Each structure stands twice: as structure tokens, then as C-alpha cells.
Amino acid sequence: MQHTTAVSKRAAAFVLSAGLVLAGSLATAQTGAAPAPAAQATPAQQAPTVNTGTPAATQTRSAGSNTQQQQNNFDPVTGRRLTDTDRTPQDKDNTTVERTGATQPLSEFQQLVATSTGRTLPIYGASLFGGVPSTFAPVDDLAVAADYTLGPGDQIHVQVFGQVNLDATYNVDRTGSIFIPSVGTFHVAGLKFSQLADYLRTQLGHVYRNFDLTVNMGQLRSIPVFILGQAVRPGSYTIGSLSTLLNALFASGGPTPQGSLRDIQVKRAGKTVIDFDLYDLLLHGDKSNDIRLEPGDVIFIPQVGPQVAISGSVSTPAIYELHGETSLKQLVDLAGGFTNVASIASARLERIYEHTERSIIDLDLTASATTQLRNGDIVTISPILGRFKDAITLRGNVANPGRYVWHEGMRLLDLIPSRDALVTRNYYDKLNQLGSVTTQAANPDKTGELGVRSGIVAAPTTGGNSSSGAPVAAALTDTNTPFAAVNDVVLPAPDIDWSYAVISRQSKVDLTTSLLAFSPGKLFLEGDQTQNLELLPGDVVTIFSKADIRVPVRQQTRFIRLEGEFNAPGTYSVLPGETLRQLLRRVGGLTPDAYLFASQFTRESTRRVEVQRQQDFADSLDAQIASATASLANSAIGTNDPTASTADARQAVARLRRIQPMGRIVLSLLPDSRTVDDVPDLVLEDGDRFIVPRTPSSVSVQGQVYNANAFLFERGKRVKGYLHQAGGPDRLADKKRMFVVRADGSVYSQQYGNVVHANIFPGDTIVVPPILTRSNLLRNIIGLTSVASSVGFNLAALVYLTR
Template identity: 35%
Template structure:
């Protein structure tokens, strides 16, 4: 039943299409609508697509039809199109690449990415026919059967007629009878009818225009994208026929499109004339029965390199390199056409021909099929420029002028240099040959700008002036040092020297022309505070073919060097090392901090070897309310050691967890528990606490005293009359200190240990940071009397769930840190 209904509906729709002709949409009857609703949705969509029916009309939801222009040409489904690589990337590649194989591979890749010129114009395929009907009709248009003339009569009578040219060339004009227009153009027919009306119909004038145009049948043959027979407008030309047929396929010619009429070629059209020059004079108008024939492509030439339009071009016989260069829209400004090449197939090999595309001899070379023309780029090096880099306001390249000097580049300290520029040390890097080898000249920018003619060095083309600051010294020097290393050939000494010790910028520096020890000191930014000027050491390698290399150490007086004493300020040699010593017992200012219950808390400067007892005395000693047993002493070196140990502990914990996970007879720690434990450990912030006995120090016991280091901090809290109980107890809390109360009594005040507590490993964290562990001290017992500020820690029983003993270490670290932090934050 369903198949019969489908056949009936399709037949009805088809009949309406045939009877109604090319209308915009079909108006279905109510019976058709009801039958259409009973069909499956997929079948409804198929019928609507096939017969151009608006589905909303058949579903009973008629909407206002939307008028849209038909899509004549849809995009071709040819896959992705590779774009031509940016030529600037190619230049950068060629500059950076040194191997021949890599350059050849890059050139082959660029060649493969070239596209055929002109084929983008037809990057679509036809979908329907939309005749050209809204363009002006030229006067020379030849009238033919099917054309319509619109005639408007006005004057004594007002009438409008539409006259259709019949197959016999006649139009049936009311009141005038049949009129023959055979062989007439539109202009001739218009004038003829106007005269006829004026002679036959007195007092009436006529206005004649072109109405509907006839359609003609033409053929597109050869290498078209879709060859075949097409119905087009009588005003269509060769290019319009190409668009209707989808253009030209991959092997079709753009330059020899032929128009054949009655078996004879009546014209040829070169699309390059239209694409390159906008010349459509040979785009002939078509007549019924014409054949547009597209032959196969002729010779192809690839053009790549520094041209405006790299592509593959079709050539004709006798085309030259000048024609090819013109097709590619000429060379770019950065091209070097004098060194262009042609890769050409010759018998069974491929040859390369050098051509100068700036000379008539090179431009007149004939192009051959398969040629690959490469237009080379010019050098990126600038010949007549000097370069300014570093701590300057306007770095970059500047034009060189004859007689140019350093002060011409930098006339003002305030206007041309940055605030942190080094006025005493700069470098002038100068090329000395065509290989790019350089020599380095040390300059004083400040002296040159201030008017010292001896420092105002004359510049040369391709010089690079480097002005240093106090941050980019090593960065700017790196390429210079690298170049000096590379140009050291055949055993030549590398012109580099080292300076270390008490200078502002120790490191490796170029040995400039005539450089001395003083110049090296200036390059390193000068001496630091505390430098020992009476004696410095110069280490020198002496190379001899007979004795080999011998190393000597020479003592120099920097005072004499700075005074330009020739005996001390000697010339530098390659691989010299100058070591500048510090003054004996020299030290930078060291600071320690004392806070809390002292008479004069604050930050104190210390000298080497000064002890905690001495600094406490300078701070006025302890106040009456001080709790020396609760003092917290922090040291940076201890903090760094604790960080290292904590990382080791974390790694050990991970390994033990992994090992227990592989043990069959041991319960494993759950993944969540292990992650929480590691996370808690990683979040512990170490303080670097060092246990000190302030009371013993106050009594004068030397063994209790300690030497201070830079950054030490001592925190002495007020007297603390509390005892805290932490960890696995029923109620962790802090209690008022009661003299004579023992460990067990305070533990009872906290409700006693929990089920998971490890009471055998409970310990007391003393106020001074020391720990009393059970079994590790003969005097520790559960009836031990507690002291003010002590903390009882009841750890977790790590064997309750697993024998992971590192839990106890983690717990101890956490609790010890917490107690110290609480003490410091209370100050």
C-alpha cells in the first residue's frame, strides 16, 4: 500500500512539474498534502528535493516563499589546496641552513607547493543554468527566432506590443502584418520598425526595446571540467561558456581556447590576456551550434623565488624569460635577478643554466617546457650601515657617512643612553675581511661623548657599537665570544681572558687591541668593595713547540695597575686569568635579629666570630618576664638542611609505600591515605630551628654558647604558664601549668589516649625545642614532672593499620613545627 501511495504521489508531482513548466514552486492539492503526511520523513525529504517542492506546503505549514538567486557554480571537491610558502620564511631558512641536502629538500618542497596560475578562476563546478538576461543588448546583436521586441506606441494612440521573432524571421505586427527581420541586427531592426510605423501610422511614434532573449545551444568540448551540451543566453561569450561548464580541468590549456563554428575555427582566446592585462577583446560572442574547444595544455614553466607571484605558467612558442617574468608579475624588491637560474631537462639529465634577468641577453632566453626558474634573493646583510645595540634609547641600524665617529652616533648621554648604561666600557666590533672575521675595540662611551677626542673613534661601514649596562653584560658578550672562538683557525690563540674574584662582573671577556690588565678590570665593571689592591694573581699559559705548555703565576699590584705603571699594567695574552682577592678578614655586613623579651629588641650588626652571649648582652639582656627555656632560635643553614632532609624523607616514604604495595602478606596503605600523608608532608613549612640553652649561656657555660651567622634570629617569648597535649588523645587541649603535675596527670586531663594512639612512643616536646623520647633517655618516665611551656605529643599508632613507621617521623615534624610557629606568632 505504501509503495502504491508513493508512486501515485510521485506521478502527480511529476505531472504538475511537466505541465507547470519552470515555476518557483508547486501548489499541492489537499489530497496530496494528506498523502504526503503519511509518508516516512526520509521519503518526504527525498521527494521534496527531487521535484523542488516546499516541504512546509505539503505538511500543511505553508510559508511565504523566499526568492533566492540560483547557485550556478559550487566549489569543486578537490581536497585541500596547498598554499605557497611565504618567501621570507624561505630566506630565513636558507640563511640558517648550511648543508646542501637541506637546501635542496627545501627547494623541492617549494616546487611541489607551486600552483597552476589561473585555475583558481574556475575553482567551482556548475550546479544549474541561469541565463544572462539583465545586461544591455548591444546594437550589433543579431536578431533570431525566439527574441522578443517590446513596442510601445504613443501619440494619437497608446498601445504596447510584445513581438516574438518566429522561425521564419517574421514578427506579426498588429495593423501592419508580418514584417521580416531576417539578417538584421537589433539596431537595424529597431530603425526599420520605427520608420515603418512612422510611414504607415500617421501621428503615432514608437519606442522599441529588447524583451526576452532567445536561448542558444552550444557545446563545450575538449579538456573542460564538465564537457557537454549547454543551453545559454544568446549574449553569452566564451568565458561564460567556460563558467557554465565548470572551467578547465587539470590538463586543459588556458592559452589556446578555440571557438569553432560550422567546422571552422573562427577565433582563439588566451585567458592570460584577461587575467594578466584585463583584455577581453577576443572573448567572442557565441551563436547557436558553436563549439568551445579546450585543447590540452602546452608547455609549463615553474617560477619560484623572489617574484611577486610564484606559480606554474603555461607558455606559448617563442615565449622568453621576459614573458615568464612578466607572467610572475616581476621580481620583488629584495630579489637578485642577476643570479637567477633555470633548471632544464636535457635528454636524460637535468641541467642548470645561469641567467641575468636584468640584461637583454638573459631576458631573451627562450622558455622551454619543464623549465624551473629560480629568482634568487639579495643578501640580507646591509653594507653601508653601522649598528647600535645595548643600553641605548634607539638601537638599530643607521646609515654610515664618511668621517663618521662615535660621538656622531651618540651625541648625548641623557638623550641617547639609558639610565643604567656603563659609560666606561663599550665594545666596537669591526669586520676585518669578507669571511666575517672581527676584531674588537674597547671604547669609553662617556669620554667620547664628553669631548675626549682620543676616545671618539672613527667608525667604518658594518661596525657594531655595543653599550653595556649592569644587567645584559653576559647576554651581549655571548655572540662576540662565540665569533672569536669560531674564527680561531689553524691553532690561532683565542683572544679571550678571564677575570674572577672581587670584581663587579667576573667572567670571560674579549681581548681588545692593545688591552692591558687595567682594561680587563674596566671590562669587569671595576673592583668590588673589599678588594685587595696590593696583590692580585695573573695566571698565564705559555705555549712552546719545544716545551709544550707551561703555566706561570704572577703577583701584581692593582694599585700600580690603576696608576698605569707599565711594570704592573702589562698587556693581556690569550687565556690569561686574573684573580682579584678580598681583603683579609673582609666580610659583608652581617645581621642578626633578636625579638621578644629583651630590653632592646631589634636587628644587630655582627662581626665574624661573634657569639649569641655577646649579642644578648648588647641587647640589654633578658627582661624580667622572659621565658628563656621557650626561646626559639632560627638559622637559614639549618632551614636549608631541613628542606633537604624533608625531601629525602618524602622520597623514602614513597618508596616504602610502593614496596608495601607489592608485599602479599602485609596489609597495604590505601591510596587515599597515602596521598593525604604525602600531601601533609609536602605542606610542612620548615623553620630551621636550632635548640639553644639560654639559661646555660647566661650562666657563662662556653659549651652552650654558639657563633652567629648572617640572618640568625632569636625569639624569646614571655613566661608561659601552660602545658599542651596534642595528637591522638581524646581531647587535645592546653592546660594551666601546675607545679608537680606529671606526664600521666596531664594526659588524664586530655581524656587519655585514643584507641589508635601509640602510647609507647609518646614524647615531650620541651619549651626549648628539645625532645624527650621514651626509651631514648634514662631520666624520662611517665611520672616525670612537666615544666611550663612543655607539650605532650601522643603520636598515631602506625602499626594499627600498617607497620609504616615513617608515619611517626612525619607526625613529629608536623608537631614540632607547629609548636615553634605558635611561639613566634605570639610575639
């Protein structure tokens, strides 16, 4: 095809994806040129050869075939012969032509619809011309229909066999005739292809006898047509003679947003021969009016007709052109009908009133289906509300949450028939997992790893420098076996909150929401019918667990873990109001080897507070490092101290942040405490852990001494004696700030007496800190965090050293 407007001269021809194939080879003539001249007979054309009994060798060719080289020499759209300057590298290699589709701007009505509905609606059918192929390869071997009319420029391939042999291709000249040597000239223009074989057989029969004949079409002629009006690329086109109206529309890019899709006209010899409605193809797949074009045809796309928009809950929201449709029902049919969530009792019609203003009309589609539409109307179909009719919602800590059918007189026990319905499915899932054989249990190489472990109750074993506070009890109760602890008591799910549940209800009068509280414990455990409240449609019943709302301590499900020197160590449930001393008596008390002074009582709530305080302290150290760094940048102080670099100080603070607090509570026990009666009456919380070690046999000396080590405990020996064993304080030691971390976690410092002469008990740790000076803040921080990491003393001691 050739396009005479300002469009890329090698725009790609394309085909309709539903199966419309551009028929015939594209002509090579320029637009407006005279019809193709009559070609001379090809080398295969020859005078008929009389059969003398010896078969003559003949050359056969496929009807309408062209060599690849011939295809490469012509633009498949314009038909113009290509030169090297016209070709891109891709054209030279693949002989494909790129088509760049321009995005059409929104029409004025589309902009109005977008403003009204909040979404941009497409013009129905316009997308058919948007996603076109970007390349095209000419098709030259399509079958020719029986009703194809021959004309100048067509090629005819004739094969004769029998008494006479003939295999030649003839071009129909401008007069509509072909010339067969030794036979004559015959006028074939205007004949149907189905008539051609009989016609030539009759003409050759005047000269020859006893022969048979076959006829095929070769290269087909090109025809000039005009595409005018509201086309994307109007102009004159030279197209294949098998091309139809749709082929030409696709080549021109289709109608513009201002062009009609429903009244596309084909004019021939001054008369309109067809009015093509593209909706017939789009909605019904009907292309019966897609006629074959003839030379000189004019395809005219008029202005778009009346347009209406429909959005919301219809199958195909879009802007539709009306062409005989007048009612709202007909518009809904064009849009594919209502969706399954459409509210047919609620619709809105926006209308332009006498080109002056806009108005809104509410429609009941059950009674307004015959409402007459006008140009510019905008119809919005609303979806149904998400409200359930006669339904109750059950949610929260229940086995089967969901929506249930409400009936007259329905009460809570009708919705939740028994207390078993309050146990969640997750509880049983977790419970079943506890009884499963895990992969670790099935692997004999991983010795000791059996069962399912949970972190609900058990706290990680502390030791070394991983936690703050003296880990004496944990260290002394750890075993030396190679087996890892993997089993623990597991709470599969949080317990039910028996004291509080609620019904959420919306008033039908003022739509306010109220909460009706009830006690599941009284209803299901005590059978109190006053708690069996009546339910109404739309109610939402919520059952809580003890993890949802913080209940009083006495109502909480509490577990405590006892480890070490107990007659029956393990994990125990805490009874309401039970204290630590009472629980120890109930479970069997302590062994004779128990060393209560070094016991370790940890609590999760305390640990969380310590974590926050530790981070605050680390933040303050970071601020001091920043201040010291700024001071060093403006002075020469510290330039000869390479060990106190800013980077080292920041790394030291980072190490401090990694220290995990234990949440230890000092029980203020005496060194000679031995019985349960010495244990304080401490109120227990869930997750508490109490470790009681055996009596240790050593005392540790850490910090700035010549031989930091653990030494055998000797009754009556004081701090001075253990310092002597450790070689005494070194030259960097701050003797005035020495302190003792007791086995129970408390600290004894110079503020409370002479540390050198202080008594020492089994499990105590003597700490000799480094000398701290204001001028060497960065080095001080490095030294303090180093001591804190190696000794593991608590945060209070560290703050004391920084004063």
C-alpha cells in the same frame, strides 16, 4: 545551460567574481533540439486600437520579465522543465542549484616541482575556476546592448501611443519574423537592437500616422555552443544569447591542468575568430577579447603550452605557461617581480636535459636576466641572508639592547658609554610601580592594605598545620590586630654581574665561535682599559645579571629579614662575608624579652630540599598502600577494619603532600641563651629569615591523650606532669614512642632517654603517637598523617615513627 556529459544535470551556473555576469535568461530547449518555435502572441498582443480621444487602458509589462513560478519550472543550467522528482527540498524552497567542484589532481609537472622545491606550486590562473559560487539565481532583466543581433526565439516588447495604442510582446519565429495583427509580418532576424525601433516605426507608418513607438527586448533566445578539448566538463551547452566566452568557460569548469590558459580558441563557421589569453585578464584586467558567442560556436581548449615554475622570493610563486615569453626576466614579470627580501644575486635553475636527466645551473640575476627558458624549467629565487652588515649586537642586562652600527676601531666603551647603560628599563618600571597608588590603597574599606608587596624577601607567615617543624617563633611573634601585612622591601630587578660578561665572535676563516670574557666591574668601576676590548663586525656582547649565573656567595646580593624581639626588626642587606652574629650586632641586637631557644631560622635552599624529601617520603607511602591493597585483595585480613580503607589512606598521603615545609635550620641554642654572643656565626644567604619570639608561657600536649591542649608552663615540671594534666595516654597510645618537639625544632625521643621524666621548657610540645602495627599499615598511615597535620612536627620525626 545544458551539459550533455556525465555531470550533475542541475549543476549551478556561476559568474566571474570580477564582475562578469551571465547575461540573459537560460534557454529551456534541450541540447541538439531545433530552435525554439515561434510562439503565439501573448494575451497582451492585440491589434492596434485607434485612439478616439478616450485613453484606452493598457497592460504594461517589464521587458523580459518572468514570473517566479516560471523561473521555478526550469533548470537554470539545462533549461529542462523540472518535475517534483528532480527537486530537492532546498530546490523547492529556494530554487537554487548546488554545484560541487571536484578537486583536480596534481599534474606530473606539479609533482616534479613539489619534489624539487618542497612545496606544491599552483598552476597560475587555475584557482579562478576553483572558488565558484555554489548557487545561482537566473538574471532576466539585464540591459541589451545596442549591437545585439536579433534572432529566432527572442521576445520583442512593443509600445505604441498617439493616434494608435499598442502594448504587446511578440516572439521571433523560426523564420526570423514577427506578426503584428492588422499590420503584417516583418522580418527582424539579423537586425541590430539599435535598428529595431526605426524599422518598426517605418513599417507601422505605412498604416498609421501621428504615433510614437518604443521597443524593448523581453526574454532572450538560447543558443547552442560546444566546449571541447582540455575542459573540465567538455560537451554541448545551451546558453543565453548574451553569454560570452568567459561565461561559457566558467560553466564548463575551465581548463584542466593539462589545458592551455593562454590559447583558448573560438571557432565559428570553420574559422578561428579569436585566440583568448586568460593571462590578459588575470594580469591586466583586460577582457577586450571576451567576445559574445553565437549559435554553433566551438570553444576549443588545446593542450597546455610550455610550462616553467618559479618559487622562492617572488610575489606570486606558481607554474606559468609560456606564450611568447622566452627570458628569465619575462618570467619574473609574470610572477609579479621580486619580493623585497629577494637575493637577486643568487638563483637556481633546474632543467630537464634532453628528456634524459636533470641538471642545475646557478644564476646571477644581475647578469642572467636574458637567460632563455625551456619547457620544464624550475627557477628558485633565494632570499637574502639574515646577516647584518657592519653591526654589533648588544644584549642582556642593559638599558637598550639591540643592534648598533660598527665603525673602525670601535671598542666596548663606544658601545656602552657608562655604567648607567647597564641598568635595565624593567628596573625603572618596577621602581616606578613601587611609588604608585594602588587600587587597594585607594579603597578605604580594605584597612591596612597599602603599598606594593613583593615575595622576593618575605616568606609567608607560618602557623597552624600549614608547615612542617614547630612554628613556635612565628606563632608567638604574630600580632592580634586585624591588619594584614602588605609592605615589604622590594628588589626591582637582579643586580649586575660585575665579574663576568662576554663577547661572542665568529671567525671569518673557519666560522668557529669564540668567547672573549671581560669584567664589567674593572671596566666601568675601576676604569681598567685592558678590559676595553676592540669590537669587530658581527660581535655579540652579552651583559649578565646575578640571576643568570650563580656567583660566589660573597658577590651575591643578599637580604635577611629579622622579626620579633629585635631592637630594630626589619629587612637588611648583608655585607660581604658578614655572619648572622655580626649582622645582629650591627643592627642593634636583641630586646630583653628575646627567647633565643624558640627562635626560628628559615632558609629557602633548605626548604627546597625538604620539599623534595617530603615528596619522596609520600611516594614511599603510596607504594606501601599499593602493596597493602594487593595483600588485602588476596586475603581476609583487614576486612573487619572499615576505618583503614585504601581511599582514606590515599587521602591521608595527599594531605601530607599539601604540608608546606618551612626550611627551618635548628641553631642548637640552649634554653638559657639570651644574648647575641649565643647566636652561631652562621654564613647568611639571600632570603634568610630569623624570628625571635618572646618567652612563651605554655606547653602543648598532642596526640593520643584524653585532653590534647596547651598548659601553663611550670618551671621544673616534667613530661609526666603535663601528661597527667592532659588525662594521660588513651588506650590507642603508643607509650614507648612518645617524644618531645623542643621549641627550637629539635626532637627528644625514647632513644635518647626516658621521655616521661624529661625536662620541659617553654614552647615545647609533647607528642603521644598512636600504636602502629604491621598488619594495619593503612590505618597507621592515616593516623600518622593526622598527627603530622595537627602537630606540625618535622619530617624526621615522622620517619622515626614509621620504623
